[in-house]
Amino acid sequence: MLKITECPTCGSDKIKRVRRNWTDIDHGKRYTVPNLRFHECPACGERVYGHEAMQKIEASRPLGWRHDTRKEGRSVSDVLVKIKRTILAGRYRFSEKARTEMESDHLSRWDVAESIINASRIYKTLRSHGPRRSHSREKLYIIIGRTLGGVAVYTKGKFRQEGGFEVFYFLVSSKKAL
Numbered sequence: 119m120l121k122i123t124e125c126p127t128c129g130s131d132k133i134k135r136v137r138r139n140w141t142d143i144d145h146g147k148r149y150t151v152p153n154l155r156f157h158e159c160p161a162c163g164e165r166v167y168g169h170e171a172m173q174k175i176e177a178s179r180p181l182g183w184r185h186d187t188r189k190e191g192r193s194v195s196d197v198l199v200k201i202k203r204t205i206l207a208g209r210y211r212f213s214e215k216a217r218t219e220m221e222s223d224h225l226s227r228w229d230v231a232e233s234i235i236n237a238s239r240i241y242k243t244l245r246s247h248g249p250r251r252s253h254s255r256e257k258l259y260i261i262i263g264r265t266l267g268g269v270a271v272y273t274k275g276k277f278r279q280e281g282g283f284e285v286f287y288f289l290v291s292s293k294k295a296l
Contacts, residue, residue: 122157122166126208130161140175151178167207169283198240201259201286204277205231209285216273219292225271230291233271237263246276258289269293 125133140154151174157166167175204210210231212220220230242260260274274290 125159125162125164126166127164128159128162130159132161133157133159133164133166142175149178151175164208172203172207172283195239197243197259198237198261200277201240201261201275202235202237204284204286205234209280209283210275210288211280211285212288212291216288216291219290223293225269225291225293229265229269230271230273230288232265233263233269234261234273235263236265237261 122133122135124131134157135155136158137153137155140151140156142149154171154174156168156171158164212227212230216230220226240259241262244258244260246256246258256276258274258276260272262270262272264270270293272290272292273288275286275288277284278287279285
């Protein structure tokens with residue numbers, strides 16, 4: 119189980135692990151996950167879901183809309199759905215380079231997350247290789263999306279394991295020159 123002592127959104131140390139029924143609506147169908155364990159911050163309302171919680175949520179989704187994560191050879195849209203869900207769950211981090219680029223372009227972490235959520239496709243998938251890579255031939259995803267304000271944002275990122283669950287790690291994030 120994920121152990122969190124500080125809220126990733128507001129920094130409060132009041133975040134607590136809770137267990138309760140969790141309800142959502144997916145494509146117009148209401149569903150409930152009974153006795154779901156997750157962390158919730160009373161200060162800002164942020165919820166953080168660990169790997170087990172996300173698996174329970176995924177397994178409880180209405181049939182016909184379930185995303186099968188066991189498929190070999192995922193389609194690009196399946197990967198984009200996975201990236202978006204990871205972002206929505208708050209499981210994303212930025213490299214120092216990405217933070218520097220965001221600062222120089224006056225982009226907040228919310229702008230970058232919003233652009234991913236609004237993206238309609240993965241622009242390009244690269245297979246990286248080199249001595250500094252954590253895996254030989256890991257996949258890097260290039261996504262160009264727009265914020266709700268219409269700003270085009272270019273991102274390059276990858277999945278990596280952190281604390282027993284997957285996070286999306288932004289390597290590059292900047293305004294796209296049009």
